[in-house]
Amino acid sequence: AQTIHQWPVAEIKAVGSPLSLGCTIKGKSSPNLYWYWQATGGTLQQLFYSITVGQVESVVQLNLSASRPKDDQFILSTEKLLLSHSGFYLCAWGQNSGNTLYFGEGSRLIVV
Amino acid sequence: TQTVSQSDAHVTVFEGDSVELRCNYSYGGSIYLSWYIQHHGRGLQFLLKYYSGNPVVQGVNGFEAEFSKSDSSFHLRKASVHWSDSAVYFCAVSHTGGADRLTFGKGTQLIIQP
Numbered sequence: 001a002q003t004i005h006q007w008p009v010a011e012i013k014a015v016g017s018p019l020s021l022g023c024t025i026k027g028k029s030s031p032n033l034y035w036y037w038q039a040t041g042g043t044l045q046q047l048f049y050s051i052t053v054g055q056v057e058s059v060v061q062l063n064l065s066a067s068r069p070k071d072d073q074f075i076l077s078t079e080k081l082l083l084s085h086s087g088f089y090l091c092a093w094g095q096n097s098g099n100t101l102y103f104g105e106g107s108r109l110i111v112v
Numbered sequence: 113t114q115t116v117s118q119s120d121a122h123v124t125v126f127e128g129d130s131v132e133l134r135c136n137y138s139y140g141g142s143i144y145l146s147w148y149i150q151h152h153g154r155g156l157q158f159l160l161k162y163y164s165g166n167p168v169v170q171g172v173n174g175f176e177a178e179f180s181k182s183d184s185s186f187h188l189r190k191a192s193v194h195w196s197d198s199a200v201y202f203c204a205v206s207h208t209g210g211a212d213r214l215t216f217g218k219g220t221q222l223i224i225q226p
Contacts, residue, residue, distance in 0.1 A: 106155050
């Protein structure tokens, strides 16, 4: 069975500090990977997606970057956090066929 | 560009009642439609999806959804809700099979009263 793990579960960070959120998928070879951001109001915004190792497509610009260093790993990062980065970050995997996403449990970020 | 609209931000019912959560989409071609559930503070979980065939699709935990091309809708229904169904429900649409442009609605919070 496939599993998806996100870390950390929650963080409180200062404005201007760096951030790194991670996501690992086990039990699935070459998945499509996605980062979503969910604001307090609940709306989901797709940030990045990756079809293969080393390739990441940006959907929106929020002063964030993403990388896929391994087939099963997806990293979201920034060098300088903004207050507007606060929210719930969700990693997901999917397949080219089927159009179904499988989400991790999320990482909650509070920027102060 | 596909869009998806969930007109109800909140729906409140009593336990044991039936419920329908509404979803309308806008896109001229073939699309994939799906529903996801999010319990408070958790990730989203897939409930069901439709692409073609029988317009009524069955999902987990007694949920079903019906596709209507004439109404551009994909409403989610359950005959008898349980308190554990309290969650936010998201409708999603994509015109591709790869989910690279999966567009989510704003979500409907389902509140179950005892």
